[in-house]
Amino acid sequence: MLTIGIAGGTGCGKTTVVNQITGQLSDSEVGVISQDSYYRDLSELSYEERCKINFDHPRAIDFELMRSHLEALRDGRPIEQPVYSFKEHNRTDETIRTEPRKVMIIEGILIFTHPEIRDLFDIKIFVHADSDERLIRRLRRDITERGRDLDEVIRRYQDTLKPMHDQFIEPTKEFADIIIPNNKYNTVAIDIVRTIIAEKIALP
Ligand SMILES: Nc1ncnc2c1ncn2[C@@H]1O[C@H](COP(=O)(O)OP(=O)(O)O)[C@@H](O)[C@H]1O
Ligand SMILES: O=c1ccn([C@@H]2O[C@H](COP(=O)(O)O)[C@@H](O)[C@H]2O)c(=O)[nH]1
Secondary structure (H helix, E strand, O other), X not given: OEEEEEEOOXXXXXXXXXXXXXXXXXXXXXXXXXXXXXXXXXXXXXHHHHHOOOOOOHHHEOHHHHHHHHHHHHOOOOEEEEEEEOOOOEEEEEEEEEOOOOEEEEEOOOOOOOHHHHOOOOEXXXXXXXXXXXXXXXXXXXXXXXXXXXXXXXXXXXXXXXXXXXXXXXXXXXXOOEEEEOOOOOHHHHHHHHHHHHHHHHOO
């Protein structure tokens, strides 16, 4: 199995890049796992308490579960991937059965902060977009898709998102094998990654 990690700050375009990479590839050969699935289960907290959680700190992520899932896939075993709700700030009761594939892509803001998770990636890609661009994209996306309002996004950006990005996420750029500049759509970089994956898939 070829394991590709795709990191970068919120709104840099990780999900978009993953969709562009996997667009014309077969689902049976390339799978995608999002770090969002591994936000800790917060069911014991009220909705109001969950709203106050710092979701941009590495401790918000259940890296143990992520590691055991990645190792299971690598060993050829399927996993039950949790499903996360951004609207509820919590895991749902659902899981998605995910079968091992020739290529697995894992994307998320914090996946390169954990040394043992980092070591599981054959290729590490960091997607870069400037912070003003990321904030604009996040505002648009969170208001239209994640049930937030302007005040919520700005408050979270100032209180946790920007400081956590500077402390934990940006420094992991140095671990990347490839940095994709994504202030604008970057078809050249996407083609390069697709070529690497196509070669892997072509192997018996
Ligand atoms: N290169 C780009 N140019 C303009 N908008 C983009 C670009 N890449 C992504 N977006 C938009 O920005 C928003 C956030 O992108 P997304 O892929 O969800 O980022 P991430 O997964 O890194 O948080 C989405 O609405 C997406 O359509
Ligand atoms: O319940 C939650 C969990 C996370 N977030 C925010 O999501 C982003 C990470 O997702 P991207 O798709 O990479 O943007 C992170 O910055 C968290 O602040 C949330 O708002 N609510």
